[in-house]
Amino acid sequence: MTRLEKSFFEHPTLDLAGMLLGKIFVRRMQNGIELRGKIVETEAYLGYGDEACHAWRRKTERNSIMFAEPGHLYVYFTYGNHHMLNIVSEPENIAGAVLIRAMEPLAGESFMREQRKTDLFVNLMSGPGKLTRALAIDRSCNGRSLFEQEFQLQDAPELPEKAIGTSTRVGITRSRNLLWRKFIIGNPHVSRIRVSC
DNA sequence: AGCGTGATCTTT
DNA sequence: AAGATCACGCTG
Numbered sequence: 518m519t520r521l522e523k524s525f526f527e528h529p530t531l532d533l534a535g536m537l538l539g540k541i542f543v544r545r546m547q548n549g550i551e552l553r554g555k556i557v558e559t560e561a562y563l564g565y566g567d568e569a570c571h572a573w574r575r576k577t578e579r580n581s582i583m584f585a586e587p588g589h590l591y592v593y594f595t596y597g598n599h600h601m602l603n604i605v606s607e608p609e610n611i612a613g614a615v616l617i618r619a620m621e622p623l624a625g626e627s628f629m630r631e632q633r634k635t636d637l638f639v640n641l642m643s644g645p646g647k648l649t650r651a652l653a654i655d656r657s658c659n660g661r662s663l664f665e666q667e668f669q670l671q672d673a674p675e676l677p678e679k680a681i682g683t684s685t686r687v688g689i690t691r692s693r694n695l696l697w698r699k700f701i702i703g704n705p706h707v708s709r710i711r712v713s714c
Numbered sequence: 715a716g717c718g719t720g721a722t723c724t725t726t
Numbered sequence: 727a728a729g730a731t732c733a734c735g736c737t738g
Contacts, residue, residue, distance in 0.1 A: 560733065569733070571722095579722060596734050597719020603733085616733055646734045688733055708734095 518671040523664065525672075526587035530606040530613040534561040534699045535681055537604065537615055541623065541671040544652055550628050552652050554620030554642055555673070558700040558707045560686045562603070564612025568691035572612035582660050583612040590668065592649070592659040599646030600655050604663070604670075618645045618687070618698075621706040628653075644708040676701065684710075 518541065528536060537556050544552045564572040564583065571580040571593070582591045583605060591603035591614050607613030620642040622629055629641045629651040642648035649655070663670050682702045685693055687710060700707045 562733075571733085574723095577723080593733090594721060595719095595732055597721075597732095599719095599734050601733060618733085644735070686733070690731090 518673070521663070521670045521672050523586075523588055525670075526604065526606060526663075527608070528606070530561045530563050530615060531697060533604075533606050534559040534615045534697065536675075537617075537670075538681060538699055538701055539673045539676045541673055542617070542620060542652075543669045543671055544654075545667055546653070547667075550625055552625035552628065553623040554648065554652070555623055556617060556619075557621050557704045558617075558619035558698070560616040560618055560699070561606075561697040562614050562616060563607070567695065567697075569686065569689040569693075569695075570612065570614075576612070580612065583614050584610055585660070588664060589660060589662045590658055592654060592656055594656055596646075600649040601645050602649050602652075602654055602658075616645060617648065619643050619700070619706050619708045620648050621704065622651070639705050643706045 537559050540556050542554050562570040564570055567573055572583045582589055585605055586609045587606050589605040591605050592600055594600055602617045603614035605614050622641050632651050633641050642651045680702055682700045683696050684698045686698045
């Protein structure tokens with residue numbers, strides 16, 4: 518499988534959110550372990566016109582990487598527990614990113630089970646906080662890119678339109694009406710919809 | 715349905 | 727300096 522190059526990430530954020538489904542995220546760690554997962558759920562966030570986006574008001578220290586060139590990783594920490602993994606989109610100086618919400622594990626499963634402290638396969642990466650834990654991704658990964666040795670995204674056949682579902686985004690209060698969540702219909706690793714209000 | 719957890723952002 | 731919020735996950 519071939520590594521996706523910069524041009525792939527130069528699409529509008531909302532398009533990219535759909536195009537990322539089915540693609541393979543790869544992390545080659547320093548210790549030689551290779552972790553792989555197929556992206557099955559994403560959400561788009563845009564600096565302009567999207568009040569749920571961290572960068573909708575201004576550039577700050579936390580969100581500054583959202584203004585970088587597409588293909589960078591935006592990783593932040595929230596709820597006192599969880600890291601969130603985003604892939605930066607939009608040209609430099611325009612804020613945008615796609616949140617990676619769920620993946621299907623393809624390699625490095627034993628490492629992931631240890632990280633996640635669970636043996637249930639479908640529980641390893643079926644949520645945005647779960648998958649960063651499984652992949653040992655934290656704030657030290659913020660600002661890295663998918664064109665390095667350690668991280669890459671590998672190509673996969675394009676999914677048919679009818680395989681992709683759309684919905685409102687999960688766990689936000691502002692701009693709730695936007696249908697900016699994309700997922701592979703029927704894939705068991707897609708996160709459950711959050712029930713609380 | 716409720717809560718832990720701590721960084722970030724807004725308001726004072 | 728203080729308070730509110732938060733792109734969540736786990737237990738009940």
